[in-house]
Amino acid sequence: MKTMFARKRLRVVWVAALLGAGWALAAPGTAQAAGVTVSIACGSEGATNYELCVKASKQWEQKTGNHVRFITTPFSSSGRLALYEQWMAAHANIDVLMTDVFYPGILKKDLVNLTPYFKGEESKFFPAYLKIDTIDGKLLAVPWFAAVGxxxxxxxxxxxxxxxxxxxxxxxxxxxxxxxxxxxxxxxxxxxxxxxxxxxxxxxxxxxxxxxxxxxxxxxxxxxxxxxxxxxxxxxxxxxxxxxxxxxxxxxxxxxxxxxxxxxxxxxxxxxxxxxxxxxxxxxxxxxxxxxxxxxxxxxxxxxxxxxxxxxIGGWSLAVSKYGQHRKAAISLVKYLTSYEVERMRFLDGALMPTRLALYKDPKVLAKEPVMKIFYRAILSASPRxxxxxxxxxxxxxxxxxxxxxxxxxxxxxxxxxxxxxxxxxxxxxxxxxxx
The missing domain is CATH 3.40.190.10 (Periplasmic binding protein-like II)
Structure with missing residues (x-):
């Protein structure tokens, strides 16, 4: 009983904190007149990844008529994970999470299985990242940008x-x-x-x-x-x-x-x-x-x-929380942000390494950075944690x-x-x- 009470109290505290920070936690299924608002935690404000996340998300807004709320997170991976765990414990209304390579196994009970929504499209990503993001046969995150030592x-x-x-x-x-x-x-x-x-x-x-x-x-x-x-x-x-x-x-x-x-x-x-x-x-x-x-x-x-x-092997993926209130729109946003065109833009504008295999043969990508071939080989032989x-x-x-x-x-x-x-x-x- 004490444990149950503590969990409920934690959830109340975090929901109150989010409301106090200016969040609008709408009832499930509600939407603004011009579309729903999807929240995304995609990095630390001021970082290249965050700025390019905003840029691509704004494009998605124009294409779909929906809206995106951006949430900044700690720079360190451990700090970001700790914040996510608190959000998940509170069942906070957050739709999309940027996840480090070791997050899916830790957050697996809180993430949506994306396998039915990608319908084989995941085969176009690096196998090493798919292996990391797939837990118990479920694709819990979609590779977004790659890194390797x-x-x-x-x-x-x-x-x-x-x-x-x-x-x-x-x-x-x-x-x-x-x-x-x-x-x-x-x-x-x-x-x-x-x-x-x-x-x-x-x-x-x-x-x-x-x-x-x-x-x-x-x-x-x-x-x-x-x-x-x-x-x-x-x-x-x-x-x-x-x-x-x-x-x-x-x-x-x-x-x-x-x-x-x-x-x-x-x-x-x-x-x-x-x-x-x-x-x-x-x-x-x-x-x-x-x-x-x-x-x-x-x-x-x-x-x-x-x-x-x-x-x-390092890098980041995008996952959809089970507790967000606009799952369909959130999955749509993840699909757009991990698309060929967006990953290509993110590399050309910010040197963020693609996770789609075909981009390592893209003429414009190779023309900008011939070292892509070195990164490609390094990722193929990378060692996971x-x-x-x-x-x-x-x-x-x-x-x-x-x-x-x-x-x-x-x-x-x-x-x-x-x-x-x-x-x-x-x-x-x-x-x-x-x-x-």
Whole structure:
């Protein structure tokens, strides 16, 4: 009884909060005279994605006679998810949600199954994204824009020292040490070989998933739910990363997210940067000090026959909440925003990576950015986080993983102890992989 009362009270509190923020929560089925109003949470105000979401939604308004209400959300993925969970608990009248790749498994009971409405159209998207967005055979979100971990490098500096872009982590480490030493000797004391995201947050999960996958060490939890991180290759991958700290990577990376690492690279203080595709548009702007000096390669391979290029898969999709009051119009909006024409516009205007396969062969897209071929190959070989198999517990899985990996990078645990500890905690969480 107390739990039921608490849920009802939570719902009342959130509905009241939404009303207090100026929301109009109409009764189901009601509409304005010139069409219904569909609400969409599509990012942080001021961001390129948000501005292009508004642009395309306004076009949909003109085509349908409906209206769109835009809701801004926190920048961080974890902050946005926390807000969504509160909305879902309150059954708030929100129609369309921008979802990160690991949201569908967590929010599955709150999202509309879109399979009947797309009627095979989903086959035109990247299979990797469809796999992530499909839970228990239901398409719970539609891929909207793609992202994959890639490696940026200073093309001019590699050429200066007679080096080629590295294919393996061993080559990257050696190149970083050499160029770092020579640049510092030449009067650049703040220069580092490699910067990446090492703060204890979801970004570190992405980076570390790449290390594991590139070494053939699995993906923390296997598709069948079995916890697999406690293995020698995982130890080797984590040992490699720990050895970067203080040698080719500053200790500052252990408190850095994507913007901070980009800032170091953009200022000319690093040879290599691990980040997402959006960085390419930043460094190629006319005013960029790095314009024409940057190249892109896939995430390097680990050693041996099991080593492979394995950038973490990122990106965002659009989902329809079960609690929105205009489901038909919401689905129409999602179809429009994920259409070929809109995804093409979003790339040409804002360099947001398409999720439709055909756009990677579109002449105008390729003419603007020849590097699309690199991104395409990187997405095809990308490594997912274990969100599909861990479902609603993924947040906890990721938190355990990045917290312990971060402690290891700080020198507080050995790599061997780290994989054992993570495995023990995840097995306790899931009854040895039986109950996720």
């Amino acid at each position: 890639v490696m940026y490098y200073r093309k001019d500096l590699l050429q200066k020292y007679g080096l080629k872009p590295p294919k393996t982590w061993a080559e990257l480490t050696a190149d970083a040490k050499l160029v770092q030493a020579k640049e510092r000797a030449a009067g650049h004391p703040n220069f580092w070989g490699y910067v990446w995201q090492g703060k204890a947050y979801e970004g570190l999960t992405c980076d570390a998933v790449e290390w594991l996958a590139s070494y053939g060490a699995g993906a923390i939890v296997a598709p069948d739910g079995k916890v697999t991180i406690d293995n020698p290759r995982a130890v080797a991958a984590l040992t490699m990363a720990r050895n970067w700290i203080g040698t080719i990577s500053p200790r500052g990376v252990l408190s850095s997210e994507e913007p901070q690492t980009l800032q170091v690279f953009y200022a000319g203080n690093a040879l290599f940067l691990r980040n997402w595709p959006y960085v390419w548009s930043v460094v190629q702007k006319p005013a960029s000090p790095l314009k024409g000096k940057v190249g892109i390669i896939p995430i390097p391979k680990g050693p041996g026959a099991d080593g492979r290029h394995a950038g973490a 274990p969100s599909a198999q861990t479902g609603a517990k993924y947040n906890r899985v990721s938190s355990i993983f990045y917290t312990d990996v971060h402690q290891m990078l700080l020198g507080e645990m050995t790599p061997q102890a780290t994989v054992r500890t993570i495995a023990a905690r995840l097995n306790a969480l899931s009854d040895h992989g039986k109950h996720w």
